[in-house]
Amino acid sequence: MEEWWRLAFPDPSYRARIVAKSQEPHEQAPNEHSAFESLEVTVKCKDGSDRIVVGSAQSLGLAFPQIFVITFNDITERKLVEQEKERLLAEAQERADLDPLTGLLNHRAFYNRLDLEAARSSREATNIAIVMLDLDNFKFFNDIYGHATGDEVLQIVANKLKAVSRSYDTIARFGGDEFALLLPGIEESTAVAIESRLRVALHGLFYHVEEPDASIPISISLGAALFPDGDANYREVLQKADERLRWSKTGGEVEASAQRVRMDAGKQVRGFSMLDALVTAVDNKDRYTRKHSEDVMEYSLMIYRELGLDDKAQRTAAIAALLHDVGKIGVPDAILRKPGKLSTAEFEAVKQHPQMGAVMVGSVPGLDDTLDAIRHHHERWDGKGYPFGLKGKETPFIARVMAVADAYSAMTTDRPYRKGMDRRKALSIIAAGAGTQWDTECVDAFLKSWERREQDEKST
Numbered sequence: 399m400e401e402w403w404r405l406a407f408p409d410p411s412y413r414a415r416i417v418a419k420s421q422e423p424h425e426q427a428p429n430e431h432s433a434f435e436s437l438e439v440t441v442k443c444k445d446g447s448d449r450i451v452v453g454s455a456q457s458l459g460l461a462f463p464q465i466f467v468i469t470f471n472d473i474t475e476r477k478l479v480e481q482e483k484e485r486l487l488a489e490a491q492e493r494a495d496l497d498p499l500t501g502l503l504n505h506r507a508f509y510n511r512l513d514l515e516a517a518r519s520s521r522e523a524t525n526i527a528i529v530m531l532d533l534d535n536f537k538f539f540n541d542i543y544g545h546a547t548g549d550e551v552l553q554i555v556a557n558k559l560k561a562v563s564r565s566y567d568t569i570a571r572f573g574g575d576e577f578a579l580l581l582p583g584i585e586e587s588t589a590v591a592i593e594s595r596l597r598v599a600l601h602g603l604f605y606h607v608e609e610p611d612a613s614i615p616i617s618i619s620l621g622a623a624l625f626p627d628g629d630a631n632y633r634e635v636l637q638k639a640d641e642r643l644r645w646s647k648t649g650g651e652v653e654a655s656a657q658r659v660r661m662d663a664g665k666q667v668r669g670f671s672m673l674d675a676l677v678t679a680v681d682n683k684d685r686y687t688r689k690h691s692e693d694v695m696e697y698s699l700m701i702y703r704e705l706g707l708d709d710k711a712q713r714t715a716a717i718a719a720l721l722h723d724v725g726k727i728g729v730p731d732a733i734l735r736k737p738g739k740l741s742t743a744e745f746e747a748v749k750q751h752p753q754m755g756a757v758m759v760g761s762v763p764g765l766d767d768t769l770d771a772i773r774h775h776h777e778r779w780d781g782k783g784y785p786f787g788l789k790g791k792e793t794p795f796i797a798r799v800m801a802v803a804d805a806y807s808a809m810t811t812d813r814p815y816r817k818g819m820d821r822r823k824a825l826s827i828i829a830a831g832a833g834t835q836w837d838t839e840c841v842d843a844f845l846k847s848w849e850r851r852e853q854d855e856k857s858t
Contacts, residue, residue: 438473450474497571499549500556508570508578515568515582516632519625526625527581527592528636530643531559534617534812536575539605542735551605551616562599589622589642596620607737614737615817619647656692659716669762673721676758680726680734687723690807695719697803697844700851704843715796718771722800725755725772749784752776770794775804780834798837802828802844805836821848 438452452471495507503511512528519526533555540548552575559569559577568580584592603616621642625635663670681688698715726734729751733744740748756773759765774788774797781789783801793801809824819827825848832841 450477500553500571502556502559502577503568503570505570505573508568508572508580511568511570511580512632512636515580516625519582524583526632527579527584527589527622528625528632528639529579529581529592529596529620529622530572530636530639531577531579531596531618531620532643532647533575534619534647535615538735539614542737543607547605554603554605554616555618558600558603562596584624589624589639592622592624593620593642593646596622615812617812617817619643621646656695656716656720659695659713659720662713663717663720667717667762667764670717670765673724673759673762673765676724676727677721680723686811686813687726690811691720691723693807693811694722694800694803697806698799700847701799701802701840701843704847705839714767715771715799717765718768718796719800719803721759721765721768722755722772722775722804723751724758725751725753727758728754749776753785768796771796771800773797775800777801778835779837782835793837799840802836802840805831806844 438450440448440450443449450473452473495503495510497504515526518524533551536548536551539551552571555577556569556571559579563569563579564581566582568578570578572578581592597620600618600620603618604613605616606613621639621644623635623639623642625632627635627638630638660670660674664674677688677691695716698719699712702712702715726748729747733740733747736744752773752775756769759772760769771794774786774793777783777786777788777793777797778801779790779793779798781787783793791798806824806828809819809827810821812818825845828836828841829845832838
């Protein structure tokens with residue numbers, strides 16, 4: 399009896415309370431039963447198994463001192479069913495919060511975590527960085543290699559985000575090819591510093607393609623914002639991070655400058671908007687065409703300004719740059735999207751786009767001064783270019799400028815199938831090609847403009 403007493407009520411203080419209760423004067427009528435207290439315990443059976451029982455003490459209602467009967471109810475099976483239900487419920491709740499492909503939190507769970515982290519930030523007076531990320535070339539992987547490859551790419555990015563994040567950071571797949579981070583207690587003081595650190599950490603991601611044997615870069619754009627941020631609530635800060643992401647994807651100031659040129663040209667030249675829409679159509683097939691055209695505009699203007707050319711000439715060069723690849727609308731999709739080297743026949747098809755673009759732009763009155771750039775931007779100084787093999791100054795000046803800008807942009811822009819070249823390496827190639835591939839005057843102006851820009855960057 400003493401052994402069962404200890405098993406049923408292992409807490410000595412609890413047993414003492416029962417004994418004390420039994421010695422109290424009994425106020426109930428004779429033969430009136432009353433339950434005292436019960437306790438759930440695990441007991442060891444003779445066969446070595448564990449059973450879960452409820453031990454309870456009940457007064458028999460006899461005269462002082464009271465007599466208690468201790469009973470045990472086996473509730474093992476009921477407890478096992480309850481535990482299984484709790485386990486399944488916990489698993490279901492966990493699955494509801496996770497993205498099944500990447501194992502990261504999903505969109506809904508991210509917002510729940512954001513609510514909690516924002517409240518903690520306000521309570522503890524700490525900063526949170528909210529970061530939005532987006533894959534630049536995800537559509538390429540899906541279109542060229544299929545959705546299974548796209549899923550693998552998402553998993554590569556998810557694993558990298560886990561590797562570069564702290565244990566208490568929040569990582570979520572926000573939807574599609576978008577991801578989101580919450581970085582509590584962040585030490586960096588600016589969004590720019592956070593973005594810079596993450597770009598370095600996420601640099602160098604590749605997907606290996608067996609046929610053809612190549613490593614395709616996975617390019618990621620991102621935008622960050624800090625909470626608290628003045629009077630803005632955390633949902634508004636999230637929106638700010640998303641806006642910085644979009645700004646990053648479109649090229650920021652370059653995109654804004656290009657948009658101003660588009661608006662101005664659209665007002666003054668009937669038909670420009672139609673041509674610009676065709677450039678967007680090409681971009682939908684070859685996602686980098688629009689940004690490449692904007693970059694060519696920027697680099698062409700750098701050369702024009704270095705040479706001191708007037709605003710009218712700069713405006714012509716800017717419009718020509720935005721339209722210079724419009725002829726690619728006639729190049730088959732399979733060629734535009736093909737990773738790796740083109741065959742001779744495929745390259746011949748690509749070589750038709752300058753003339754095709756000139757025909758299209760030439761049909762719009764008011765754009766005649768842009769045609770030389772569009773038709774001849776692939777000519778070379780040594781006469782080995784296309785479509786006409788013009789040599790030296792036979793190529794119009796605006797096209798010689800654009801040839802430098804176009805080549806530099808092509809070398810430094812990330813493509814779906816390769817990472818863009820480092821700036822200094824690309825500039826060294828441009829310098830080495832002066833007098834053979836490109837006009838020396840244009841190359842010198844471009845290099846001087848970059849030197850000035852780098853000095854300005856160091857001084858800020």
